[in-house]
Amino acid sequence: MSKSDDAEVVNTIQPVEESSTAQPPLQGKKLSWNKLRRYDSLDIESNKFESTHGNRTQQAAGWSVILHLAFQSIGVVYGDIGTSPLYVYSSTFTDGIKHNDDILGVLSLIIYTITLIPLIKYVFIVLRANDNGDGGTFALYSLICRYAKVGLIPSRQVEDADISNFQLELPNNRVKRASRVKSSLEKSRFAKYFLLIASMLGTSMVIGDGVLTPSISVLSAVSGLKEATSSITEGKIVWISVAILVLLFSFQRFGTDKVGYTFAPIISIWFLMISGIGVYNFIKFDPTVIKALNPQYIVEYFKRNKKDAWISLGGAVLAITGTEAMFADLGHFSVRSIQISMCGITYPSLILAYIGQASFLRKNSDMVASTFYKSIPHGIYWPMFVVAVMAAIIASQAMISGAFSIIQQSLALGCFPRVKVVHTSAKYEGQVYIPEVNYILMLACVAVTVAFKTTTKIGNAYGIAVVFVMTLTSALVILVMIMIWKINILLVILYILIIGSVELLYLSSVLYKFDEGGYLPLAFAVFLMVIMFIWNDVYRRKYYYELDHKVSPAEVKEIIDSANVCRIPGFAIFYSELVQGIPPIFKHYAENVPALHSVLVFVSIKSLPMSKVPVEERFLFRRVQPNELNMFRCVVRYGYTDMQNEQEPFERILVERLKEFIRDDSLYSAVVQNVEEKNGGEGSDDETANGEYVNIEGKKVNNERQIEAMGREIDVLDRAWGAGVVHLMGENEVIAAKGANIGKKVVIDYAFNFIRRNLRQTEKVFDIPHQRLLKVGMTYEL
Structure with missing residues (x-):
């Protein structure tokens, strides 16, 4: 709350006489003078402070929960990568197989790609770079923002470092590299924008995956009907696929928990069948393909085919589509559960299927164009077709869930327009559903399916989206390795040379097919990035405007003392995004409505660059001086996966926390007073220097005045609460300042305001009751 969490409660300070006040006795603490001196970063721009970090701890989940989540993850995370055998060989050999050993070269390529990227890179490296259990591009970005001051909004506070989940380990004296990289990032404005834009691009590509995955997976599975009957035309396959896709997106509202338990058995059967068929074909046709474990066949494949082999990489990379879902969906599950399901079921099943x-x-x-269905034994064709269609439907779930998670993160960090986030599971944190995004993804997915009709062009588009996200993730993970993990530089170089070079090679190949459908994810990503950047840019401009025009303490006193302003009974909550000082809209309100409630709290809803903030550390209060004003400032800190509209009304929680603050503040005042009395009216520098504690154990401390003042203040608060609560919210109209260039006018006056008018408003996001909501209008010239 308002004081350092490091202070220990050691005893109760007893008053000289029994107080008639019914309030509980003040709790004593053992405090050093330097702990009593506190910065007030609700007034001072806190990015001038250096944070102090400790070691981060996480509570491990029980094995029962881990195994349940591992089972669920099979249905949610691996549907996409699991259905890749439907189309990988046909996408790789688009012009047919020219040499029989080319099959061994491509098989070797697939085996080592799956081993390097999904298994080694993601399961054993990238999953460790989670943000308190959450993954995805913005989780990496938030991790870097916590460690280095690279955020573009100056809302960082020194008190944020006291939150237990916030803490990271600082570089030690033996490793200076991390400090140098951190310092370079903090000094470079270009680096700050680059990190933000890279994170936005990664987010946009993941959302693009959520559009392309359903299209290619369902079309591939339904195309099996052509192998069974000649009466099925391409047009019928497209419309059957569209109907399936609409049903899939309609199912999303039930949440990942129910979806996972429903889909996991089906995907488990799918993995069992494709691995079983793989073993059958391996024994029946050609067991010598095991030679492909020798990477020499990859070299020979490139020697024989040269440029064609390089182009074919765009098809081979489809073997690892959906890999990013393991990281993006991490918040729905856990690191250990993903590792168990990947190593125990997914990886061996895929290797056997491709072999x-x-x-x-x-x-x-000659049957390479329809390898999957042609290789199925005749007796189980139809059962396999049914399971394939169901698995393809489920495959779409992985990137849809990932898109929901990553949008939630970017929304909380001010990089996405306001949308409603529904938490769908009371048992498992991080499982969310976003209605608006779900409908947009459905419409986009149907449009892609109808427009492209076949998997060939969608495959070209899909490859670009997949490899772009992987490359961006690697870039951010390398920063985490150097700055936060501080691992040996040789290991970082090894990662770049092996995994980085493989990803860049694949990226160069998929970009070659840019004009054959590859433009689609880039166009979609650019469209999303424009929206995200416009929202974030104006959001930052608004914050700086409020920071530059904030109301000073002297102006507050002047407003209250004005003869035109009267105090009326009631409790008012004034919402603002500003965490340092009082927003300018308060002065505008007081000038136009000269009546202030008996208790007024300025509340700033602040999203921290972290996944979760413990409830007991969420509220940070300060007084507006003098105390007689009964005015307070409060920063309510959320992580990007925290629920902001809890079951209990926000106003009730706020009042309870405010009472706790008043009691704690009375203790603080009593301890400060006794320290000063003990040291002749001033804090002792000697105590700070030698680290001695001011020990007030067993002493009779006369704090009757503090108890009486606390009782009166809480009584005022209770009467105000009983008179009714009013929510005051700024309805800020933003326009470009006079003399602004045409670009700025287009961004602010048209683009931003269009987005804001057509999306969810703040009071809906925070569930504020309309009958007690008062909006205060003000125009910001940015």
């Missing part, structure tokens, strides 16, 4: 298809193609190279 089996390669064995089949060695004897049937």
Whole structure:
């Protein structure tokens, strides 16, 4: 709350006489004078302070929960990568197989790509770079923002570092590299914008995956009907796919918890069947394909095919589509659960499936265009077709859930327009559903399916989205490795040379097919990035405007003392985004409505660059001096996965926390007074120097005045609460300042205001009751 969490409660300070006040006795603390001196970063721009960090701790989940989540993750995370065998070989050999050993070269390529990227990079490296259990591009960005001051909004407070989940380990004296990188990032405005834009691009690409995954997976599965009957035309396959997609997106509102338990058995059956068919084909057709474990076949494949081999990488990379879902969906599950399900089920099943298809193609190279369905034994064709369609539907779930998670993160960090976030599970944190985004994804997905009709062009588009996200994730993870993990630089170089070079090679290949459908995810990402950047840019401009025009303490006193202003019974909550000082809209309100409630709290809802803020550390209060004004400032701190409209009304929680602050503040005043009396009226520098504690254990401390003042203040608060609560919210109209250039006018006057008018308003996001809401209008010239 308002004091350092490091202070220990050691005893109760007993008053000289029993007080008639019914309030509980003040709790004593053992405090040093330097702990009593506190910065007030609700007034001072806090990014001037250096944070002090400790070691981060996480509570490990029980094995029962981990295994449940591992089972659920099979249905949610791996549907996409699990259904890749439907189309990988046909997408790689688009012009047919020219040499029989090319099959071994591509198989070797697939095996080592799956081993390097999904298994080694994501499961054993990237998943460790989580933000208190949450993954995705913005989780990495928030982790970097907590460690280095690279955020573009100056709302960082020194008190934020006291939150237990916020803490990170600072670089030690032996490792200076982390400090140098951190310092370089903090000094470079270009680096700050680059990190923000890279995070936005990664987010946009993940959302793009949420559009392309359903299209390619469902179309691939439904196309199996053509193998069974000639009466099914391409047009019918498209419309059957559209109907399935609409049903899939309609199912999202039930949440990841129910979706996971529903889908996990089906995907488990899918993995069992594709691995079983793989073993069958391996034994029946050509067991010698096991030679592909030798990477020499990759080298020979490139020697024989040269440029064509490089182009074919765009098809081979589809074997790892959906890999980013393991990281983006991490908030729905846990690191250990993802590791168990990937290593125990997904990885071996996929390897067996690709080996089996390669064995089949060695004897049937002319059937490469429909490898998956042709390789199924005749007796189980229809059961396999049904499971394939169901698995393809489920495959879409991975990136849809990932899109929801990553949008929630960017929303909380001021990088996405306001949308409603629904928490769908009381058992598992981080499982969310966003209605507006769900409908937009559904419409975009249907449009892509109808427009492209076949998987070939969608595959070209899909490859670009997949590899772009992976490359951006690697760039951010390298920063985490250097600055936060502080691992040996040789290991970082090894990561860049092996994994980084593989990803760049794949990226160069998929970009080659830019004009053959590859433009789609980039166009979609640019569109989303424009929206996100406009929102974030104006959001920052508004914050700086309020910071530059904040109301000083002297102006507050002047407003209250004005003969035109009267105090009326009631409790008022004044919402603002400003965490340092009092927003300018308060002065505007007082000038136009000269009546202030008996208790007034300026509340700033602040999102921290972290996943969760413990409830007991969420509220940070300060007084507006003098105390007789009964005015307070409060910063309510949330992480990007915290629920902001809890079951209990926000106003009730606020009042309870305010009472706790008043009691704690009375203790603080009593201890300060006794320290000063003990040291002749001033804090002792000697005590600060030698680290001695001011020990007030067992002493009779005369704090009757503090108890009486506390009782009166809480009584005023209770009467104001009983008279009724009013929520005051700024309805800020933002316009470009006079003389602004045409670009700035377009961004602020048209683009931003169009987005703001057509999306959810703040009172809906925070569930503020309309009958007690008063909006205060003011125009900001930015």
